[in-house]
Amino acid sequence: xxxxxxxxxxxxxxxxxxxxxxxxxxxxxxxxxxxxxxxxxxxxxxxxxxxxxxxxxxxxxxxxxxxxxxxxxxxxxxxxxxxxxxxxxxxxxxxxxxxxxxxxxxxxxxxxxxxxxxxxxxxxxxxxxxxxxxxxxxxxxxxxxxxxxxxxxxxxxxxxxxxxxxxxxxxxxxxxxxxxxxxxxxxxxxxxxxxxxxxxxxxxxxxxxxxxxxxxxxxxxxxxxxxxxxxxxxxxxxxxxxxxxxxxxxxxxxxxxxxxxxxxxxxxxxxxxxxxxxxxxxxxxxxxxxxxxxxxxxxxxxxxxxxxxxxxxxxxxxxxxxxxxxxxxxxxxxxxxxxxxxxxxxxxxxxxxxxxxxxxxxxxxxxxxxxxxxxxxxxxxxxxxxxxxxxxxxxxxxxxxxxxxxxxxxxxxxxxxxxxxxxxxxxxxxxxxxxxxxxxxxxxxxxxxxxxxxxxxxxxxxxxxxxxxxxxxxxxxxxxxxxxxxxxxxxxxxxxxxxxxxxxxxxxxxxxxxxxxxxxxxxxxxxxxxxxxxxxxxxxxxxxxxxxxxxxxxxxxxxxxxxxxxxxxxxxxxxxxx
Amino acid sequence: xxxxxxxxxxxxxxxxxxxxxxxxxxxxxxxxxxxxxxxxxxxxxxxxxxxxxxxxxxxxxxxxxxxxxxxxxxxxxxxxxxxxxxxxxxxxxxxxxxxxxxxxxxxxxxxxxxxxxxxxxxxxxxxxxxxxxxxxxxxxxxxxxxxxxxxxxxxxxxxxxxxxxxxxxxxxxxxxxxxxxxx
Numbered sequence: 001x002x003x004x005x006x007x008x009x010x011x012x013x014x015x016x017x018x019x020x021x022x023x024x025x026x027x028x029x030x031x032x033x034x035x036x037x038x039x040x041x042x043x044x045x046x047x048x049x050x051x052x053x054x055x056x057x058x059x060x061x062x063x064x065x066x067x068x069x070x071x072x073x074x075x076x077x078x079x080x081x082x083x084x085x086x087x088x089x090x091x092x093x094x095x096x097x098x099x100x101x102x103x104x105x106x107x108x109x110x111x112x113x114x115x116x117x118x119x120x121x122x123x124x125x126x127x128x129x130x131x132x133x134x135x136x137x138x139x140x141x142x143x144x145x146x147x148x149x150x151x152x153x154x155x156x157x158x159x160x161x162x163x164x165x166x167x168x169x170x171x172x173x174x175x176x177x178x179x180x181x182x183x184x185x186x187x188x189x190x191x192x193x194x195x196x197x198x199x200x201x202x203x204x205x206x207x208x209x210x211x212x213x214x215x216x217x218x219x220x221x222x223x224x225x226x227x228x229x230x231x232x233x234x235x236x237x238x239x240x241x242x243x244x245x246x247x248x249x250x251x252x253x254x255x256x257x258x259x260x261x262x263x264x265x266x267x268x269x270x271x272x273x274x275x276x277x278x279x280x281x282x283x284x285x286x287x288x289x290x291x292x293x294x295x296x297x298x299x300x301x302x303x304x305x306x307x308x309x310x311x312x313x314x315x316x317x318x319x320x321x322x323x324x325x326x327x328x329x330x331x332x333x334x335x336x337x338x339x340x341x342x343x344x345x346x347x348x349x350x351x352x353x354x355x356x357x358x359x360x361x362x363x364x365x366x367x368x369x370x371x372x373x374x375x376x377x378x379x380x381x382x383x384x385x386x387x388x389x390x391x392x393x394x395x396x397x398x399x400x401x402x403x404x405x406x407x408x409x410x411x412x413x414x415x416x417x418x419x420x421x422x423x424x425x426x427x428x429x430x431x432x433x434x435x436x437x438x439x440x441x442x443x444x445x446x447x448x449x450x451x452x453x454x455x456x457x458x459x460x461x462x463x464x465x466x467x468x469x470x471x472x473x474x475x476x477x478x479x480x481x482x483x484x485x486x487x488x489x490x491x492x493x494x495x496x497x498x499x500x501x502x503x504x505x506x507x508x509x510x511x512x513x514x515x516x517x518x519x520x521x522x523x524x525x526x527x528x529x530x531x532x533x534x535x536x537x538x539x540x541x542x543x544x545x546x547x548x549x550x551x552x553x554x555x556x557x558x559x560x561x562x563x564x565x566x567x568x569x570x571x572x573x574x575x576x577x578x
Numbered sequence: 579x580x581x582x583x584x585x586x587x588x589x590x591x592x593x594x595x596x597x598x599x600x601x602x603x604x605x606x607x608x609x610x611x612x613x614x615x616x617x618x619x620x621x622x623x624x625x626x627x628x629x630x631x632x633x634x635x636x637x638x639x640x641x642x643x644x645x646x647x648x649x650x651x652x653x654x655x656x657x658x659x660x661x662x663x664x665x666x667x668x669x670x671x672x673x674x675x676x677x678x679x680x681x682x683x684x685x686x687x688x689x690x691x692x693x694x695x696x697x698x699x700x701x702x703x704x705x706x707x708x709x710x711x712x713x714x715x716x717x718x719x720x721x722x723x724x725x726x727x728x729x730x731x732x733x734x735x736x737x738x739x740x741x742x743x744x745x746x747x748x749x750x751x752x753x754x755x756x757x758x759x760x761x
Contacts, residue, residue, distance in 0.1 A: 128673055128674060131674060132674065135674075201691065201696065203693070203696070216675070216677065216692065217674070217675045217677075218675055218677060218690050219672050219674070219675050219677070219679070219690070220679070220688050220690065221681065221688060222688070225674075225675070259674050262674065263672055263673055263674035266637065266673050266674075267636075267637030267670075267672075267673060268637060269637070270635070270636035270637030270638075270673070271636060271637040271638050271733065273636060274632070274633055274636035274637070274638060275734065278734075
């Protein structure tokens with residue numbers, strides 16, 4: 001069984017890209033929030049990207065969960081383990097994320113409440129009133145100034161001239177004389193050139209009529225703060241319609257600037273206060289988006305992780321089942337290289353070795369028993385009928401009995417090899433000179449066969465702590481194998497090197513045996529140390545497995561590889577001290 | 579009553595209700611030609627809703643966007659827009675002066691008043707608005723002026739606007755007003 005897995009690499013890449021994109025967009029959203037204009041511009045596209053990622057991820061997670069549940073219901077192999085692991089890992093991530101979300105939301109709401117605290121609003125309003133009271137003094141003064149000018153206009157014929165003089169005297173921006181129908185009679189302004197006078201409204205005229213004055217603080221984007229005053233002119237001429245004098249005055253620039261600042265702050269606070277709920281929702285929604293993305297990512301990761309973890313165990317279970325169905329020669333898929341896979345592989349190897357040892361032990365026992373009677377019987381037959389047979393028949397008898405005896409010897413050797421493989425080690429460690437043992441072993445083997453060239457190179461101290469008998473066996477097996485591999489070569493050469501090395505903080509003496517033979521077939525190379533793996537016509541297939549077994553008993557390391565040009569190289573790391 | 583009769587009655591009622599609504603509307607627009615230019619007088623009673631007034635008094639600026647489209651009405655073919663005119667106003671409240679201000683974004687003319695009604699009145703009656711040059715008009719064809727008015731709060735992030743389904747939206751799009759450019 002497999003949890004929903006993204007089959008194609010491109011689909012996986014798309015998901016990965018979306019995840020990266022959504023994380024980037026969230027980061028961009030976070031940074032853009034510092035700049036309201038940028039935030040406003042980027043917010044929607046970024047949210048769309050995140051929403052899209054969320055949807056894709058949600059779809060993938062939903063399918064994975066559905067598949068796991070279906071497999072679980074069908075009691076498929078490994079489904080229970082995968083479901084439990086996915087649930088456990090998801091649970092581990094879901095709970096903290098939810099907690100973070102709940103607390104973050106709560107803190108955010110409280111933070112916003114503090115931000116919009118009533119005291120702040122009250123303070124701002126008071127600042128506004130304070131500013132206004134400062135302006136009120138100026139406003140009253142301007143009402144007084146305008147009323148004085150209105151009085152001075154009584155009986156004056158050259159009104160324009162009088163208005164100009166008065167405006168300059170009191171530094172007014174504009175003085176305007178008009179009737180109740182808003183018809184301009186005369187006006188004076190500090191602005192040079194064409195100027196459209198700012199007229200009061202009828203409502204303002206009416207107020208001025210009833211209350212004898214009207215004044216207001218005003219602001220405009222071009223002039224800043226101004227004071228506008230409207231005064232009715234009494235007894236200007238008894239037979240004429242009532243007239244009104246309007247004066248417009250600039251506010252002290254310093255006061256105007258401060259008023260602007262207070263007003264802007266107050267307005268900004270008012271805006272934020274009005275938008276408090278949408279702000280709250282927008283933050284919560286962003287947070288929710290982040291949390292959902294994190295959550296889905298965590299669940300997706302948990303399912304993937306559980307799947308990776310369970311896969312080798314699943315394979316072990318499958319293979320164990322197939323082993324029980326007499327398929328002993330299995331290999332695990334080597335796709336994963338994590339600890340679980342290594343553990344499972346080691347377990348299977350140990351199982352295989354145990355099985356082979358058991359077989360070897362039984363074979364040694366079962367075959368060895370009838371060998372002696374067979375050999376003795378053959379010798380007895382030969383002895384008894386030697387005198388009775390004629391020369392021609394005797395020759396046939398001798399050949400036949402010799403064949404039986406020889407083949408019994410071959411079988412005995414094979415039984416001995418099996419016995420050695422199955423034998424439990426009783427090691428007796430002592431300090432040995434590996435180079436000396438190598439030389440002795442090569443000398444011994446070259447007595448029978450001197451058709452190959454041997455190059456020996458010992459570097460440094462080659463002393464090791466080991467069982468001498470077992471090491472001799474190792475050397476004999478290795479060199480015999482090497483010599484056998486060179487049988488059909490024209491210029492056979494064996495190169496043997498030793499030197500002390502430090503490998504993974506441990507001291508070893510490494511022995512390298514290199515030949516220029518035919519090497520290993522690529523399909524046999526991986527299983528070179530497994531029983532019954534041989535390239536020879538004759539042989540038990542136990543030579544290298546025994547070597548590996550002894551090296552492992554000595555906590556050493558062994559590896560084999562084909563040379564680039566020709567032949568193979570075997571490396572053995574002998575532990576310097578046990 | 580048969581099913582067919584019910585359906586006919588439904589259509590009649592729907593048509594009647596739609597017509598009554600249009601008749602009740604105080605929106606009005608007319609155009610006239612003067613010195614080679616078509617001008618328009620528009621009466622469009624704009625009134626801020628209660629929540630909009632609250633938003634305005636809280637410091638939000640509102641934009642009133644009047645979009646005029648002059649459309650060539652064609653028989654058996656799709657109508658064609660031959661010109662568009664935008665008239666934009668900004669309305670805001672100054673808490674310091676306690677006055678509302680109305681700024682015509684196109685002309686730059688500014689008006690302030692302590693009464694929002696006065697501001698509303700000012701925008702509601704637009705007179706002598708130049709629409710289109712006579713040279714662009716073919717007198718043998720039929721033209722209509724369509725006016726769509728949007729009232730939008732400014733400085734609200736777009737996303738926040740999209741969140742307004744949580745509460746009432748402060749933006750409004752007013753009923754389209756249409757009239758013939760000439761008879």
